[in-house]
Amino acid sequence: MPDYRSILESNDPEVYAALVGEEARQRDGIELIPSENYTYPEVLALLGSVFTNKYSEGYPGKRYYGGQEYTDAIEEIARERARAVFRAEHANVQPLSGSAMNQAVYLGLLEPGDPILAMELSHGGHLTHGAPVSHMGRIFNFARYKTQPGDGAIDYDHVRDMALEHRPKLLLCGYSSYPRDLDYAAFKRIADEVGALTMADISHYGGLVAGNAMANPLDAGFDVITTTTHKSLRGPRGGLILCREEFAKAIDSSVFPGLQGGPHMNQVAATAVTLQHAASDAFASYSRAVLANAKALAASLLEHGATLVTGGTDNHMLVIDVIASYGLDGRAAQALLDGVGITTNKQVTPDDPLPPFRGSGVRIGTPAATTRGMGTQDMARIGAWIDRALRAGGDAKALAAAAQEVRAFCQAFPVPGLD
Numbered sequence: 293m294p295d296y297r298s299i300l301e302s303n304d305p306e307v308y309a310a311l312v313g314e315e316a317r318q319r320d321g322i323e324l325i326p327s328e329n330y331t332y333p334e335v336l337a338l339l340g341s342v343f344t345n346k347y348s349e350g351y352p353g354k355r356y357y358g359g360q361e362y363t364d365a366i367e368e369i370a371r372e373r374a375r376a377v378f379r380a381e382h383a384n385v386q387p388l389s390g391s392a393m394n395q396a397v398y399l400g401l402l403e404p405g406d407p408i409l410a411m412e413l414s415h416g417g418h419l420t421h422g423a424p425v426s427h428m429g430r431i432f433n434f435a436r437y438k439t440q441p442g443d444g445a446i447d448y449d450h451v452r453d454m455a456l457e458h459r460p461k462l463l464l465c466g467y468s469s470y471p472r473d474l475d476y477a478a479f480k481r482i483a484d485e486v487g488a489l490t491m492a493d494i495s496h497y498g499g500l501v502a503g504n505a506m507a508n509p510l511d512a513g514f515d516v517i518t519t520t521t522h523k524s525l526r527g528p529r530g531g532l533i534l535c536r537e538e539f540a541k542a543i544d545s546s547v548f549p550g551l552q553g554g555p556h557m558n559q560v561a562a563t564a565v566t567l568q569h570a571a572s573d574a575f576a577s578y579s580r581a582v583l584a585n586a587k588a589l590a591a592s593l594l595e596h597g598a599t600l601v602t603g604g605t606d607n608h609m610l611v612i613d614v615i616a617s618y619g620l621d622g623r624a625a626q627a628l629l630d631g632v633g634i635t636t637n638k639q640v641t642p643d644d645p646l647p648p649f650r651g652s653g654v655r656i657g658t659p660a661a662t663t664r665g666m667g668t669q670d671m672a673r674i675g676a677w678i679d680r681a682l683r684a685g686g687d688a689k690a691l692a693a694a695a696q697e698v699r700a701f702c703q704a705f706p707v708p709g710l711d
């Protein structure tokens with residue numbers, strides 16, 4: 293095997309410098325973006341393996357190109373493991389990423405123009421849940437429910453009222469920025485009342501469902517769940533669709549040939565390995581630790597006087613209302629935290645008066661830090677650093693001191709795949 297690093301270093305120093313820089317950034321800082329994680333060394337290796345050379349349009353046993361002995365084997369393994377981990381009748385492991393996976397479900401089960409009821413973006417939904425700027429928002433007729441003022445939770449009576457008014461063909465739940473668990477039985481009852489299909493987009497917390505730390509919507513009788521593979525599941529970038537057998541054909545033909553061409557077989561191989569991990573006891577403990585860490589971080593921030601959207605968390609993420617807590621918009625808060633080596637993302641809060649590029653909140657989550665081995669006591673320290681950074685104002689000395697502490701702290705936690 294030629295050493296790719298020395299080849300890059302001599303032939304393409306600019307790309308090499310970016311790679312080395314990113315490795316150092318991932319090692320020296322605390323990663324708190326809730327949709328990110330550190331994947332397994334085998335996943336990194338498989339993503340860079342010869343499977344990337346292969347065209348495998350179609351499905352195992354029914355491909356359009358020859359030479360599929362090994363690609364068929366890995367896709368079959370990935371599908372079987374996905375079904376087992378999520379207790380699903382059918383799995384499609386080919387979606388190139390989360391957005392494509394959701395598009396494939398809508399386009400496979402519905403007709404353009406059909407009504408869909410989903411969660412409003414600024415209240416925690418995802419762009420692909422019908423945001424007007426998304427292509428899906430143009431193709432389907434989305435209505436979007438909101439969380440209730442006050443505690444910021446979903447009001448199921450409001451969801452039901454909207455369902456009765458809009459008569460959706462598909463009732464969609466799941467979120468990118470909502471720190472609470474969902475009542476899938478309530479969604480299912482509402483969908484049944486109006487004759488809608490049920491879909492849960494568990495992209496953010498698919499790993500926590502796989503690890504049995506959070507409820508599985510399929511257990512409540514949902515028709516379809518979708519999840520990314522690179523967030524709490526710790527795998528390669530990609531998407532999974534899990535559904536009841538009666539939708540298997542429609543979903544498969546929607547993914548290919550409907551929406552995509554050749555699947556990324558390097559990604560499918562990496563997904564197979566990820567799902568073996570996801571079925572392990574170690575991963576179940578990891579999932580519980582992610583939730584315990586989120587609770588500990590929330591408790592620490594609340595102790596320091598921060599205001600959290602919904603007042604806390606039931607899952608792996610929390611949203612600090614940084615305008616209310618520190619008089620900073622999300623962009624300014626994110627920049628201050630970047631300055632001390634804590635990576636987060638600015639976030640709009642429900643009915644945010646500020647535009648998305650500023651936002652009133654900062655969204656933080658614990659999957660990546662937990663992967664690195666950080667525990668609940670570490671979360672208390674991280675909460676204190678966040679609070680210090682956001683109160684530092686223009687005090688460059690205070691920020692530099694915090695940055696140095698963060699950097700030293702990180703050296704105790706090896707990065708999987710790097711160290």
Ligand SMILES: *Cc1c(COP(=O)(O)O)cnc(C)c1O
Pocket residue numbers: 327389390391392394417418420466467468493494495496520530
């Ligand atoms: C991240 C996410 C997606 C999209 O995933 P990409 O891989 O970024 O396309 C879809 N739905 C939800 C709820 C997400 O959080």
